[in-house]
Amino acid sequence: MKILDKLAEALGFNATSGEFELLETERGTPAFLANRDETPPRGHEDESELSGSLEKNVNAIRVEFRSDINPDLIVRRFLIGGRLPAAAVFMNGMAKSDIINDFIIRDGMRAHIGEDAGPPHTELLMERVFTMSDVESAQRWTAVRAAVSEGRTAVFTEGDVRAILMDTRGYEHRAVSMPENEKVVRGPQEGFTENLRTNITLLRRMIRREDLVCEMRSSGGGNNLKAAIIYLEGSANAALVEEVKRRLARVDARSIMSMGVLEQLTEAHAHSPIPQLLSTERPDRVASHIMQGHVAVLMEGSPFANVMPATFFTLMASPEDAYLRCAPGNVLRVVRYVGAALSVLLPAYFLALALYHQGMMSTEVLNTIVVSRKMVFAPIGVELVFLLLVFQLIREAGLRVPGSIGQAIGIIGGLIMGQAAVSANLVSSVLLIVVAMSGLGNFCIPDYSMQLAASYVRLIFVAASWLAGLLGLACAVTAAVGYMATLKSYGVPFLAPYAPKTTAQRPAILRGRITMHRRASDYSNTREES
Amino acid sequence: MERSEGKIGRQETAALTGIAAYISTVFTVPKEAYVNGNSSYIWLPVGILAALAVTLVAMLAMRRRGMQTLDGLLNDSLGGVAGRAVTLSLMLLMFWNAATIACTFIDMTHAFEYSTSGYWNIAIWGLITVLVLNILGFEGIARTAKCMLLLLLLTFAATVLLPLKAASTARLHPFPGNTAGEMARFALSSAYHAFGATAAAAVIARGAQGVRFAKSSCVIATVATAVLAGITQLVIAVTFQYKDLSAIYMPIYRLDMMLVREGYFFRPDTILLFLWLIGSLIAAAYYLYVASLLWRRAFPIKNGLPVVALLCVLTGCMVLLKYEAYYEECMAINAFLESWGWAIMLPTLAAAAIGLFKKPASKEADAG
Numbered sequence: 001m002k003i004l005d006k007l008a009e010a011l012g013f014n015a016t017s018g019e020f021e022l023l024e025t026e027r028g029t030p031a032f033l034a035n036r037d038e039t040p041p042r043g044h045e046d047e048s049e050l051s052g053s054l055e056k057n058v059n060a061i062r063v064e065f066r067s068d069i070n071p072d073l074i075v076r077r078f079l080i081g082g083r084l085p086a087a088a089v090f091m092n093g094m095a096k097s098d099i100i101n102d103f104i105i106r107d108g109m110r111a112h113i114g115e116d117a118g119p120p121h122t123e124l125l126m127e128r129v130f131t132m133s134d135v136e137s138a139q140r141w142t143a144v145r146a147a148v149s150e151g152r153t154a155v156f157t158e159g160d161v162r163a164i165l166m167d168t169r170g171y172e173h174r175a176v177s178m179p180e181n182e183k184v185v186r187g188p189q190e191g192f193t194e195n196l197r198t199n200i201t202l203l204r205r206m207i208r209r210e211d212l213v214c215e216m217r218s219s220g221g222g223n224n225l226k227a228a229i230i231y232l233e234g235s236a237n238a239a240l241v242e243e244v245k246r247r248l249a250r251v252d253a254r255s256i257m258s259m260g261v262l263e264q265l266t267e268a269h270a271h272s273p274i275p276q277l278l279s280t281e282r283p284d285r286v287a288s289h290i291m292q293g294h295v296a297v298l299m300e301g302s303p304f305a306n307v308m309p310a311t312f313f314t315l316m317a318s319p320e321d322a323y324l325r326c327a328p329g330n331v332l333r334v335v336r337y338v339g340a341a342l343s344v345l346l347p348a349y350f351l352a353l354a355l356y357h358q359g360m361m362s363t364e365v366l367n368t369i370v371v372s373r374k375m376v377f378a379p380i381g382v383e384l385v386f387l388l389l390v391f392q393l394i395r396e397a398g399l400r401v402p403g404s405i406g407q408a409i410g411i412i413g414g415l416i417m418g419q420a421a422v423s424a425n426l427v428s429s430v431l432l433i434v435v436a437m438s439g440l441g442n443f444c445i446p447d448y449s450m451q452l453a454a455s456y457v458r459l460i461f462v463a464a465s466w467l468a469g470l471l472g473l474a475c476a477v478t479a480a481v482g483y484m485a486t487l488k489s490y491g492v493p494f495l496a497p498y499a500p501k502t503t504a505q506r507p508a509i510l511r512g513r514i515t516m517h518r519r520a521s522d523y524s525n526t527r528e529e530s
Numbered sequence: 531m532e533r534s535e536g537k538i539g540r541q542e543t544a545a546l547t548g549i550a551a552y553i554s555t556v557f558t559v560p561k562e563a564y565v566n567g568n569s570s571y572i573w574l575p576v577g578i579l580a581a582l583a584v585t586l587v588a589m590l591a592m593r594r595r596g597m598q599t600l601d602g603l604l605n606d607s608l609g610g611v612a613g614r615a616v617t618l619s620l621m622l623l624m625f626w627n628a629a630t631i632a633c634t635f636i637d638m639t640h641a642f643e644y645s646t647s648g649y650w651n652i653a654i655w656g657l658i659t660v661l662v663l664n665i666l667g668f669e670g671i672a673r674t675a676k677c678m679l680l681l682l683l684l685t686f687a688a689t690v691l692l693p694l695k696a697a698s699t700a701r702l703h704p705f706p707g708n709t710a711g712e713m714a715r716f717a718l719s720s721a722y723h724a725f726g727a728t729a730a731a732a733v734i735a736r737g738a739q740g741v742r743f744a745k746s747s748c749v750i751a752t753v754a755t756a757v758l759a760g761i762t763q764l765v766i767a768v769t770f771q772y773k774d775l776s777a778i779y780m781p782i783y784r785l786d787m788m789l790v791r792e793g794y795f796f797r798p799d800t801i802l803l804f805l806w807l808i809g810s811l812i813a814a815a816y817y818l819y820v821a822s823l824l825w826r827r828a829f830p831i832k833n834g835l836p837v838v839a840l841l842c843v844l845t846g847c848m849v850l851l852k853y854e855a856y857y858e859e860c861m862a863i864n865a866f867l868e869s870w871g872w873a874i875m876l877p878t879l880a881a882a883a884i885g886l887f888k889k890p891a892s893k894e895a896d897a898g
Binding site: 359474483485 | 667807
């Protein structure tokens with residue numbers, strides 16, 4: 001081992017990377033960093049408790065929140081009942097000042113406290129003075145800091161070693177609006193917002209059951225956003241719930257700003273292009289999965305919910321399917337699967353035919369292809385990859401710019417540029433149609449992450465076809481199916497309930513009658529099953 | 531990276547066994563079988579059912595002795611040394627089956643679609659895919675088989691339905707075409723080919739949730755394979771005269787060329803060839819997995835990945851040996867195995883018989 005260690009050291013394997021090189025130079029740490037108080041590292045639980053002195057507590061929280069340079073922290077001193085010194089501490093903008101004025105300061109000042117009422121006053125104030133619905137007391141600084149950070153108001157009183165925490169959250173947020181990316185014709189038109197409480201309410205409105213549990217957790221990021229684990233206590237598999245909690249508890253990131261980041265941090269195969277959980281902005285879809293025994297995770301600041309486990313068939317299903325009658329719902333599903341198959345297979349199949357298996361095409365088709373490619377200078381493989389790239393460019397540009405301009409980009413890119421490219425002999429019209437059909441098929445896939453995954457898989461198939469024709473395509477398809485068959489989403493095989501088969505009636509390619517869907521999805525071994 | 535054995539369901543086991551048995555038998559019927567007449571639609575199913583019968587006896591003995599795997603029964607009945615020797619012979623059978631499938635499909639692909647490419651250029655694609663499937667593990671192979679089963683059944687339906695217009699029952703003359711002795715010989719030959727698939731089900735019984743489940747899956751799959759193989763051979767028999775068949779290379783492919791029409795974007799014969807190729811990749815991966823499993827059990831090795839990688843490379847070497855250097859010798863070995871390969875079933879049968887005569891294991895031990 002020593003020799004190996006020495007070798008590793010000689011090769012520089014054990015060298016520590018120089019983080020913050022821009023700040024820490026050879027001359028040492030910059031002065032403003034050196035003078036700054038070090039905050040406890042993340043993961044270190046602050047066990048310190050409040051003091052009985054109001055002055056000490058106020059000073060401590062001022063230091064904690066850097067109030068000398070941070071004007072957001074408001075410390076409002078007042079006398080409760082005209083004699084007990086107190087201070088209300090809250091974050092400007094996060095807490096609603098009307099509530100603080102009316103139910104904390106005004107009630108506090110008007111209160112009558114007897115001369116003989118000595119400390120502790122906490123219980124007395126909570127029960128008789130502050131007319132707030134959500135009130136609790138805390139003894140540790142960790143709880144006080146977290147509460148103030150999220151918009152609650154902490155009230156410290158002289159002689160008390162506990163602070164009173166009251167829910168005064170009232171920051172600005174977007175109102176409930178239509179889902180942007182998962183539109184349906186028939187069905188609820190509400191989407192999640194960035195407000196966690198609103199999102200939980202949307203779910204509770206749809207699942208009015210006493211066993212709907214909503215456990216609050218830290219999302220694991222340094223920015224201390226909260227996450228909610230939501231499930232039906234009487235239905236969801238306890239092991240699945242524990243696994244979700246375990247993975248969330250394991251997260252330790254610098255910052256988590258959105259559900260997408262949390263998704264990557266909690267997935268077992270983060271490098272896989274294929275998503276292993278369902279990310280949706282529709283409360284009805286989440287509610288439906290929760291009723292099936294799945295677990296959902298919501299996060300503050302993210303209008304998406306992650307639902308786990310998710311299988312291939314879950315990701316290929318649209319909420320619209322359930323809202324339509326059986327026959328049209330099934331037709332839509334079949335069209336969607338055909339579209340997905342066209343999306344991943346058509347360009348590769350066409351390339352294989354054009355390069356290796358010309359005999360498979362009729363004379364008319366072959367003539368059309370030859371004529372359309374007569375003046376195109378690039379090889380057909382390069383042409384195809386170029387067109388796929390252009391398609392991705394148009395799609396990306398359309399997504400990133402504001403709505404109406406995005407549509408214009410689609411028209412300019414798709415029609416005008418396509419026509420111009422054909423006229424300029426940059427691409428052939430037949431190949432343009434093949435790529436356009438493939439692109440349309442890609443949009444049939446309801447899940448955005450699956451759309452992207454299909455794009456990657458399509459490129460791999462094109463490469464295999466380019467190298468070896470249908471032989472390469474057959475091998476690549478087999479390997480791709482094998483890969484999907486091996487993937488698992490929170491312990492559930494990705495191709496369940498088909499491979500392995502379970503008795504679940506949904507989700508599968510064709511859905512049965514609604515009356516067949518009384519049982520929960522058994523591939524997650526819900527408590528109803530056992 | 532270590533591959534765990536994993537657990538698969540009854541449908542996956544049946545899909546694996548069925549695909550492996552069909553590919554191993556229908557695509558390996560020798561031309562010599564058609565020289566004096568064509569009764570393959572009789573002896574091929576009989577041979578497949580014979581292999582099933584041997585495996586069922588072995589599974590019966592496994593249940594009686596409380597053994598979860600076939601190699602466990604061999605060791606239990608024949609003793610350590612002899613049991614291990616028979617286990618290794620089974621391993622070689624699995625490996626040879628995989629190599630035969632690889633050679634057959636490489637040959638077909640080369641002959642019909644890639645005649646200007648070298649054999650190795652074709653082989654490398656298949657071998658890499660087989661290796662990838664094995665790296666993905668047993669569950670991956672089994673679930674891929676299940677996913678592809680419907681596609682392969684549709685391929686089968688297209689294969690037998692497309693040429694029906696050209697069928698004529700008059701081509702069955704002379705009926706049955708071969709003497710009883712010839713039919714028995716060919717049946718034994720097909721039993722040798724099918725035994726790999728049925729024995730594999732007994733080898734993976736622990737991963738297939740026990741001997742009872744493995745047995746039921748094996749029975750369903752093998753009987754279905756016997757029926758489908760019989761139908762395939764019957765369609766071949768009513769489409770081609772036996773005298774023509776002895777000169778036709780791979781008549782199952784020629785079947786679909788009987789009614790070749792100019793399609794816009796596909797020709798059924800070529801498409802079906804590549805769909806069967808997918809089946810052959812799954813079957814070869816399965817055989818190599820079982821071979822590596824037997825190897826690991828004979829010489830306790832924890833990590834199976836090097837073993838299966840080695841077997842994949844050896845399969846590639848077999849292809850190279852056959853097509854680049856020792857074609858005649860390989861064909862001679864093949865001919866020998868066609869005649870005497872069935873003998874490999876005898877030690878298993880003997881071990882099963884010994885197991886059946888031995889004292890039964892306690893009920894607790896018989897988890898299957």
